[in-house]
Amino acid sequence: MDKIEISLTINETPYQMRVLPNDTLLEVLRNQLDLTGSKEGCDEGVCGSCTVHMDGKPVRACLTLALEARGRKIKTVEGLATGDALSDLQQSFIDHGAVQCGFCTPGMLMAGEALLSTTPGPDEQTIRRALSGNICRCTGYAKIVTAVAHAGNPQAPCPDCRTQTPYLQAKE
């Protein structure tokens, strides 16, 4: 059982590496590439904190073999921001205080991003369904849902959106 040479495209950077058949994508990301944004929570597909995008679709990195990701386009939470500029969703998470301990945040961001890329302006039920695969043990779900709903879509009556005037101005 030797290591196998694979090529992965992670956050638009191509990588060549050697992996064992029993390496999961999460282990490769965290241990070989130091992309520690994706978290290892339950490691059995229940908590969703390891969520990454594979060809634009959200998957559990802990239940994906690195070999199965061969030739796929992977996007992790590190790939959401462009340089120092945060994505709308990330900024919205900060504005709405949707981050408590932060462990579930990478998974929530990736699940939220996948939803927003297919359904712009989702309603609450759609968001809750989309995030139903992710657990937040601080139980701050309300703020996370609001953050996704208001991402790139600031609402005037929302105090969290309103206090971020520079952000609103930048939007205008």
Next chain:
Amino acid sequence: MRLPRFEYLGPKTLEGALDLMATHRDDAKILAGGTDLLVRMKKGLIRPKTIISLKALDELAYIKRDTRENRNNILIGGRTLIADIIASDLVQRKAPALSRACERIGAITLQHFVGTLAGNILQDNRCWHYNQSQFHRSGRGACHKDGGKICYARQDSDRCNSTCQSDGATALMALNASITLQRKGGRRRVDLADFYTNDGIAPHAIESHELLTQICIPIQGGQSAYKRLSYRSAIDYPLVCAGVLLIPSTASPTEISEARIVVGAMGRSPLYMAAASASLGGKKLDDTDAFQKAGKAAMDTAATFAVHNVGSTLEYRYAMVAEMVFQALTEAGEAARETGQKAANKGVQ
């Protein structure tokens, strides 16, 4: 948790996959989505030497309608993703129970893009006492499913009482589905009802060199529905689930000519409720009383099989069998009356 070591094989064609399965037999396991397999491997419940991945077998990913030679079936390939089944208009219209069941498998945005319906049918039976970490299991003697002689779910039980918690299987059995098992040099077709062995240790009548390549759902007219109860709305297995199919009679469209009630997560296999189903013959599509009686009858049958090993109390799960069956029947009955009404209106015009 590290995965144990294994050899990875990724055949490019179905022929290639069947060849490999014939060579490796019991040493190999099939990897489609991995939601069930990889978790069991991480917990040390199985240690396959070889993993045969179906990733490249796009020929097995399809949903189509088969109308050759007067047949009227929905055919679903063995590697069709759950997300594709949920999105399918054909399944939504002709087999709504399957659509509902698929929506409840795992979580809606996760794993649906890699998980397959065939994998859901073939998911191993579960038990509180068995699906535990290696460390937990090392603290006590091995249970029947783990190769020992003890059952922790039911005292002094001479057999394994693990529970089949597959959403897909329950819905598909209600829809009278059959599956095609292919091996090198041959294939066989099995009714899903015969596929489940009622044996907790080896719950499926499948050989190690056979691959589930196709699921066939007959389009029979009538309406189906699926109801499920679980702790969480996502990433959870059902505590009780029920799939039903109601076919109105052609002579009087408000009456039921045939009913199929299947209850899942209560036994070692999905349970087809013969008596409860038969009791609905000739009843009206909105006969709430008959639906309630059928629910009670299903509850009585299910109570003989269930053991306390998936969560909640047994009494509650019994009561919920009646409720889930009743809700599913009501929903299917309503839908059938609506379609009957529409057909009648068309006739008038």
